[in-house]
Amino acid sequence: MLANKTALVTGSTSGIGLGIAKALARQGANIMLNGFGDVEAAQREVAALGVKVGYHGADMSQPAEIESMMAAAAAQFGQVDILVNNAGIQHVAKVQDFPVERWDAIIAINLTSAFHTTRLALPAMLKANWGRIINVASVHGLVGSAEKSAYVAAKHGIVGLTKVTALETATSGVTCNAICPGWVLTPLVQKQVDAKAAALGLSNEDAKKQLLGEKEPSMQFTTPEELGELAAFFCSAAGNNIRGVAWNMDGGWTAQ
Numbered sequence: 001m002l003a004n005k006t007a008l009v010t011g012s013t014s015g016i017g018l019g020i021a022k023a024l025a026r027q028g029a030n031i032m033l034n035g036f037g038d039v040e041a042a043q044r045e046v047a048a049l050g051v052k053v054g055y056h057g058a059d060m061s062q063p064a065e066i067e068s069m070m071a072a073a074a075a076q077f078g079q080v081d082i083l084v085n086n087a088g089i090q091h092v093a094k095v096q097d098f099p100v101e102r103w104d105a106i107i108a109i110n111l112t113s114a115f116h117t118t119r120l121a122l123p124a125m126l127k128a129n130w131g132r133i134i135n136v137a138s139v140h141g142l143v144g145s146a147e148k149s150a151y152v153a154a155k156h157g158i159v160g161l162t163k164v165t166a167l168e169t170a171t172s173g174v175t176c177n178a179i180c181p182g183w184v185l186t187p188l189v190q191k192q193v194d195a196k197a198a199a200l201g202l203s204n205e206d207a208k209k210q211l212l213g214e215k216e217p218s219m220q221f222t223t224p225e226e227l228g229e230l231a232a233f234f235c236s237a238a239g240n241n242i243r244g245v246a247w248n249m250d251g252g253w254t255a256q
């Protein structure tokens with residue numbers, strides 16, 4: 001379905017980004033990876049699916065590095081047909097205690113980076129009259145939770161950016177949509193499980209149950225594989241006229 005297309009997925013060395021990169025690779029897309037940590041393992045996992053794999057280590061808080069990454073993707077693959085804005089970080093603290101540098105980093109990585117990648121990817125997508133921009137937002141793009149001011153502000157912001165990008169591309173073959181997961185058991189969430197286990201003296205399993213029980217009626221984590229399949233659906237022909245949605249996959253979190 002996506003042979004001869006190239007997908008750039010930010011923050012794809014781990015968790016949801018890696019799950020989406022693999023789902024798109026299974027559909028035949030070449031993949032430009034980005035992110036930190038075990039880069040080689042991520043490259044091996046995606047390459048094993050039989051597609052071409054590139055990597056750029058741009059820090060999503062640095063606009064000049066984002067520009068280099070977009071230029072490198074175009075140089076290596078011709079152009080970026082599918083852009084998945086996924087890189088994200090979390091910090092949990094009350095507003096009055098929130099470290100200012102953490103606020104700035106979350107807004108830069110979780111929101112502003114998507115503005116830069118989008119503005120740089122759009123000209124070639126519009127010229128080709130085909131493109132997919134998928135923003136990994138969160139249920140926190142739709143509702144709030146205490147102690148997550150920067151994250152909730154950034155995620156509501158990226159849902160807004162999604163709508164405006166969808167409107168500006170509405171008469172073209174380029175679509176822009178957001179995915180809003182509930183809890184997904186990635187390193188980002190395991191840190192919150194660990195904090196709960198330590199604070200309440202719980203086992204890892206009981207801390208996970210408590211986390212789910214607070215918000216997610218299904219009592220199940222969504223998986224990176226499930227989110228990857230949703231991204232692949234947005235990239236299919238059936239997604240041609242899905243524009244500007246914030247599509248939750250959250251076990252009923254926002255139905256309450």
Ligand code: NAD
Nearest residue numbers: 011012013014015016035036059060088138183184186188
């Ligand atoms: P994760 O920690 O497993 O992965 C984050 C990825 O982003 C990694 O590849 C990391 O290297 C990369 N990254 C972090 N800072 C970066 C930077 N400055 N520049 C470039 N790359 C950077 O986290 P995850 O849970 O897979 O989160 C991915 C996205 O999904 C985030 O936007 C997050 O907000 C969102 N999300 C996660 C959940 C969840 O429950 N895990 C729920 C809703 C939304």
